[in-house]
Amino acid sequence: MGSHMPAPVDPSELRAQCADVLDARDGGHFHGRPWLREAFLRVPREQFIPDRVWWPWPGKDGLHPVLDRTVRPREWMRAVYTAQASLITQVDDGRVRPEEGPTKAEFTSAASCPAVVVDMLHYLDPGPQDVVLEIGTGSGYSTALLAQRVRPANLVTMEIDTRLADLAREKLAGFGLRPTVVAGDAEQGHGERAPYTRIISTAAVRQVPQSWLLQAAPGAVIVVPLNGPFGHDALLRLVADGRGNGEGRLVSGVAFMKLRGQRRPVPYADLGWPAMGGPWPAYADAEYRVTVVRGRQEIQIC
Ligand SMILES: C[S@@+](CC[C@H](N)C(=O)[O-])C[C@H]1O[C@@H](n2cnc3c(N)ncnc32)[C@H](O)[C@@H]1O
Numbered sequence: 001m002g003s004h005m006p007a008p009v010d011p012s013e014l015r016a017q018c019a020d021v022l023d024a025r026d027g028g029h030f031h032g033r034p035w036l037r038e039a040f041l042r043v044p045r046e047q048f049i050p051d052r053v054w055w056p057w058p059g060k061d062g063l064h065p066v067l068d069r070t071v072r073p074r075e076w077m078r079a080v081y082t083a084q085a086s087l088i089t090q091v092d093d094g095r096v097r098p099e100e101g102p103t104k105a106e107f108t109s110a111a112s113c114p115a116v117v118v119d120m121l122h123y124l125d126p127g128p129q130d131v132v133l134e135i136g137t138g139s140g141y142s143t144a145l146l147a148q149r150v151r152p153a154n155l156v157t158m159e160i161d162t163r164l165a166d167l168a169r170e171k172l173a174g175f176g177l178r179p180t181v182v183a184g185d186a187e188q189g190h191g192e193r194a195p196y197t198r199i200i201s202t203a204a205v206r207q208v209p210q211s212w213l214l215q216a217a218p219g220a221v222i223v224v225p226l227n228g229p230f231g232h233d234a235l236l237r238l239v240a241d242g243r244g245n246g247e248g249r250l251v252s253g254v255a256f257m258k259l260r261g262q263r264r265p266v267p268y269a270d271l272g273w274p275a276m277g278g279p280w281p282a283y284a285d286a287e288y289r290v291t292v293v294r295g296r297q298e299i300q301i302c
Contacts, residue, residue, distance in 0.1 A: 009074050011046050014081035021083045022118055029118050036121055039148035040114075046080045048141040048171055049111055052098035054088035055079065056110070063102035064088060086113040089139060094161065107257050109164060111139040112202055116254055118145075123237045123251060124223045126150050126198045133193070133215070134158070135186040135224075135259070136202035140168030146200075147177040155179035156193050158186035160260050187261045189215040195242070196220055204233040204256035206266050210244065210295050218242030225256040226290070228299075229268040230280040236290055244295075250288035272297040 019040055022029045030037040051069040053076075058064050067087070069076040079085055090109035112120075121142070126132055132150050137143055137159035146155055157179055159165035165183035172179065182190055186201070187209050194215035201212075204225035212222060220240040225233040232255050238248035269275065280301075287302045 009077045011044060011077060011081070014077060015041060015045065018081040018083050018114055022115060025115070029115070029122055031122065033122050033125065035149050036118060036145070039145045040118060042148060043141070043144045043175075045111075045114070045141055046077060047174070048139040048144065048168075049080050049087055050089055050098075050139075051076075053079075053111070054091065054098065054103060054107075056086050056088055056107075058104070059102070061102070063104050065102045066098050068098075081114070083115045084113050086110045086116070090161070090164070094163065109138050109161065110257065111141055112256070117142050117202075119252065119254075120200060120202070120223050120235065121145060123235065124198050124200050124221060130154060130197045131193065131195070131217075132156070132198040132200070133186075133190060133196045133212075134200050134202070135212075137165055137168045137181060138202060139164075140171045140181075142200075142202060143168065143179055143181075144172060144175065144177055147172070147179055150179075150198075152178045152180075156182060156190050156196075158182045158184055158190060160185050185261065187211065187259055191215060199223070201225070201259070202256065203259040204254075204262075205259050206262045206271055207297055208236070208238065208246065208292050209259075210292075213240055213244045213246050213292060216240035216242065216246070222246060222248075225254050226250065227258065227262075228280075229273050229276070234283075234288065238290060238292070246290075246292045248290050250283060250290065250299075252283060273299050274301060276301075 054064040067076045088110045091105035093108045096105045131154045134157040137157040143157045162183040169181040189211040195217035197220045199222040201224040206227045222238040226236040234250040235252045238246040240246045289300045
């Protein structure tokens with residue numbers, strides 16, 4: 001290598017730096033979850049990210065640029081370990097390819113940003129005995145983190161895009177991880193392995209699917225981004241009663257792509273949201289209580 005060439009970046013060093021960034025933040029993250037920090041340091045995120053991805057923030061032209069590992073490996077690797085950057089892995093359900101360059105097509109799959117992946121797993125807090133259903137396998141990265149904590153026989157992950165499901169299954173197997181990867185519509189859940197004690201969705205919903213509550217054991221924790229009328233999604237942590245009902249609260253603001261069957265907007269009043277005269281209060285200043293009883297979702301601000 002010529003002396004003018006920059007030294008290659010060391011992914012494990014970047015991973016440790018990224019973990020330090022996550023540690024420094026309040027709230028969820030690794031706080032009180034040593035297993036999660038260890039899992040984060042053990043799983044090479046770069047192996048789950050395709051060589052070409054779109055950057056989540058558009059340039060001045062309004063288009064999302066492509067990061068190409070084969071052209072700018074250092075930039076790509078730094079992006080992989082940027083705590084707040086999700087990397088867009090699919091747009092327009094795969095009809096537009098990264099080889100076609102910058103885009104403004106709709107995002108349909110992404111490797112969620114490390115901060116949010118870790119936050120969601122913090123709130124899910126699975127234990128070694130849990131039976132877990134993950135919705136939205138995507139790159140397989142969050143599944144790999146879960147697989148550090150949950151036995152493969154107790155871990156089901158579902159992805160609606162068959163090609164993505166196959167790729168993730170292959171990548172996970174490459175690390176000796178063999179959860180059940182199901183290609184299919186997770187809005188119906190996966191009854192074969194129910195009841196689940198933990199359910200996590202990495203696609204946002206407008207309405208918590210009743211099938212998830214019906215497949216949840218009593219006391220099961222469900223973590224899912226819930227779309228809200230305040231212009232983004234909010235992370236919902238719901239506890240199921242095992243009879244198809246659930247109760248919980250919104251814990252933080254997030255932004256996710258929608259579950260495929262819930263892309264189309266529905267009036268918020270029909271989804272149990274209250275009418276609001278003034279601005280929506282911050283999560284720290286008010287409790288956004290969410291109940292789902294006999295299929296009826298309701299959000300109250302207390
Ligand atoms: C934010 S991405 C997944 C992030 C992933 N967990 C990761 O770490 O890379 C959301 C995924 O949900 C998938 N998805 C959307 N609707 C779905 C559905 N009804 N059933 C299963 N997967 C779905 C999308 O295809 C997409 O890959």
